[in-house]
Amino acid sequence: MGAAMIxxxxxxxxxxxxxESEFRHPLPHEAELTAGVRIEPGRSYGFFTDTTVCIGCKxxxxxxxxxxxxxADNLGLTGDSYDNTGHLSANTWRHVAFIEQMAxxxxxxRPFQSNWLMMSxxxxxxxxxxxxxxxxxxxxxxTEFDTVVVQQDICNGCGYCVPACPxxxxxxxPLDGKAHKCTLCYxxxxxxxxxACAKSCPTDSIQxxxxxxxxxxxxxxxxxxxxxxxxxxYLYGAPDGPGATGGLKYLNAFFLLTDRPEVYNxxxxxxxxxxxxxxxxxxxxxxxxxxxxxxxxxxSRRD
Amino acid sequence: MNFIxxxxxxxxxxxxxxxxxxxxxxxxxxxxxxxxNSVVGSYIFLAGLCGxxxxxxxxxxVARAPRREGLVRRGxxxxxxxxxxxxxxxxxxxxxxxRFYNMLxxxxxxxxxxxxxxxxxxxxxxxxxxxxxxxxxxxxxxxWARLLHGIARTxxxxxxVAGAGLGTYTASLLSSTxxxxxxxxxxxxxxxxxxxxxxxxxAALAMAERHAGSRSLxxxxxxxxxxxxxxxxxxxxxxxxxxxxxxxxxxxxxxxDTRTIAQIGTIAPFALQMLAGKGKRSAGIxxxxxxxxxxxxxxxxxxxxxxxxxxxxxxxxxxxRFAKPGNLPK
Numbered sequence: 001m002g003a004a005m006i007x008x009x010x011x012x013x014x015x016x017x018x019x020e021s022e023f024r025h026p027l028p029h030e031a032e033l034t035a036g037v038r039i040e041p042g043r044s045y046g047f048f049t050d051t052t053v054c055i056g057c058k059x060x061x062x063x064x065x066x067x068x069x070x071x072a073d074n075l076g077l078t079g080d081s082y083d084n085t086g087h088l089s090a091n092t093w094r095h096v097a098f099i100e101q102m103a104x105x106x107x108x109x110r111p112f113q114s115n116w117l118m119m120s121x122x123x124x125x126x127x128x129x130x131x132x133x134x135x136x137x138x139x140x141x142x143t144e145f146d147t148v149v150v151q152q153d154i155c156n157g158c159g160y161c162v163p164a165c166p167x168x169x170x171x172x173x174p175l176d177g178k179a180h181k182c183t184l185c186y187x188x189x190x191x192x193x194x195x196a197c198a199k200s201c202p203t204d205s206i207q208x209x210x211x212x213x214x215x216x217x218x219x220x221x222x223x224x225x226x227x228x229x230x231x232x233x234y235l236y237g238a239p240d241g242p243g244a245t246g247g248l249k250y251l252n253a254f255f256l257l258t259d260r261p262e263v264y265n266x267x268x269x270x271x272x273x274x275x276x277x278x279x280x281x282x283x284x285x286x287x288x289x290x291x292x293x294x295x296x297x298x299x300s301r302r303d
Numbered sequence: 304m305n306f307i308x309x310x311x312x313x314x315x316x317x318x319x320x321x322x323x324x325x326x327x328x329x330x331x332x333x334x335x336x337x338x339x340n341s342v343v344g345s346y347i348f349l350a351g352l353c354g355x356x357x358x359x360x361x362x363x364x365v366a367r368a369p370r371r372e373g374l375v376r377r378g379x380x381x382x383x384x385x386x387x388x389x390x391x392x393x394x395x396x397x398x399x400x401x402r403f404y405n406m407l408x409x410x411x412x413x414x415x416x417x418x419x420x421x422x423x424x425x426x427x428x429x430x431x432x433x434x435x436x437x438x439x440x441x442x443x444x445x446x447w448a449r450l451l452h453g454i455a456r457t458x459x460x461x462x463x464v465a466g467a468g469l470g471t472y473t474a475s476l477l478s479s480t481x482x483x484x485x486x487x488x489x490x491x492x493x494x495x496x497x498x499x500x501x502x503x504x505x506a507a508l509a510m511a512e513r514h515a516g517s518r519s520l521x522x523x524x525x526x527x528x529x530x531x532x533x534x535x536x537x538x539x540x541x542x543x544x545x546x547x548x549x550x551x552x553x554x555x556x557x558x559x560d561t562r563t564i565a566q567i568g569t570i571a572p573f574a575l576q577m578l579a580g581k582g583k584r585s586a587g588i589x590x591x592x593x594x595x596x597x598x599x600x601x602x603x604x605x606x607x608x609x610x611x612x613x614x615x616x617x618x619x620x621x622x623x624r625f626a627k628p629g630n631l632p633k
Contacts, residue, residue, distance in 0.1 A: 157398025284471025
């Protein structure tokens with residue numbers, strides 16, 4: 001696939017093959033045209049969510065609900081800025097957070113985004129996914145696109161993936177008794193399509209692509225932001241950085257943030273729960289074994 | 304909200320160690336485990352009681368304790384509560400119970416839920432065989448009975464090994480999550496659960512021995528239960544200290560009542576047994592009270608930890624304080 005400047009945009013040469021504006025059939029490898037990436041099994045895909053260009057339009061939330069046939073969770077108002085979605089859940093796989101940072105005097109405000117932070121949160125598709133490591137049925141698995149998906153025909157709703165997730169993403173649906181979360185549009189990837197949220201994002205805040213490419217793109221963006229006067233920008237979920245600590249290694253869906261992670265409801269240093277299995281099991285067994293030895297001594301005493 | 308000062312150019316990454324209490328509208332950053340605490344708490348209690356009953360019966364048999372026959376029989380029969388009632392509780396807590404058999408699709412060493420499934424399977428098979436041989440031996444001719452007792456003597460060993468696992472893996476199940484209160488002290492929580500299992504198993508069997516008229520074995524089991532309680536007390540002090548230094552102990556208030564019963568169940572038995580040692584006439588009643596207090600405390604330890612953990616998952620400030628680079632495993 002070659003890239004060229006077409007109508008002032010860096011687009012694939014393939015766009016010249018489709019001059020019409022409506023299509024009767026899906027295009028082969030459509031993601032090449034919309035995201036500049038060909039989707040092939042065996043490669044690693046993910047999201048780079050650049051919060052500095054998010055405008056809080058929630059097109060990602062809507063596109064996700066539309067494509068995945070997900071019902072609304074909450075039709076009321078929360079009173080927390082424009083965030084009436086609340087949180088990621090079994091029915092909500094993209095969630096736009098709104099943080100209004102007000103100054104006492106407007107002259108003291110930072111000359112950047114009017115001190116409004118917006119961020120489209122999503123499942124992180126961890127490299128070492130705690131939910132998958134906790135799943136006792138194998139319902140949670142890594143796909144051929146290196147994404148993490150719950151197989152609905154296997155999940156028995158034990159719910160152990162829910163507390164395992166260090167980001168509070170996975171959730172049970174009480175109606176069907178199964179665990180649900182973002183699938184990174186597994187069905188679309190199989191058809192060569194860009195995930196719905198990324199395709200609908202009007203500012204390219206959500207970028208879809210191969211993880212290595214996205215990490216390079218993010219590093220370049222970070223360098224640019226630091227150069228133009230946004231020194232607070234950093235990556236959340238880049239290899240061994242904030243959000244990818246404690247053995248998670250890196251997140252396939254990572255973020256560019258400009259304030260501390262907690263502001264966005266994210267932990268700074270999450271851990272990998274499976275690291276605690278062996279120390280815990282061995283200490284417990286040692287306690288029981290020690291007491292069993294005491295029992296042997298007690299029982300073999302003649303009275 | 305306060306004014307956020309312009310960061311210095313060097314602050315390319317967020318300042319780490321100090322957590323300033325920021326949350327996102329106070330909303331939870333985690334989801335609490337969707338377990339029914341009374342159901343799963345009952346299972347954890349039963350798993351501990353039954354697993355250790357098998358351990359004690361096996362140890363008594365192998366150590367050739369004097370007049371052990373009744374104790375060994377009761378230990379083997381008591382252990383059957385986990386495969387029967389315990390399994391029912393586990394399946395009941397699934398949100399799609401008819402697919403319970405999917406637990407047997409895989410064995411996953413990173414998941415204590417999967418490890419526990421296989422421990423329970425192994426325990427059910429071996430302690431089931433032991434108990435079946437024990438019961439069948441009463442119905443057959445002496446020659447066959449000897450053979451059946453021999454079988455029970457063999458199968459009880461793997462049953463006891465699985466029993467030790469059954470009494471402790473449940474702590475690992477809670478610790479291997481992101482729930483702050485469960486994850487903070489994996490080692491001492493496991494010692495608490497393991498020793499509490501031992502205390503409950505010994506207390507239940509001691510009570511049975513007392514009523515069967517076997518005073519000396521009952522006294523030995525009471526001593527074992529108190530020793531286990533002492534270990535549990537020590538481990539709980541370590542856990543509490545860890546919660547306090549990590550700044551996550553406030554969530555425990557959500558389970559204050561349950562925790563009070565658990566604490567009474569750990570401390571009162573010492574006093575009751577001491578009184579039982581002095582007063583000759585009411586000794587049996589006091590010892591029985593001590594055993595019952597241990598059983599109640601052991602159950603409430605588990606449900607209390609579960610309730611408090613759920614609360615800690617709902618408190619974003621606890622999780623953010625916990626999820627700091629300073630708390631990462633070295």
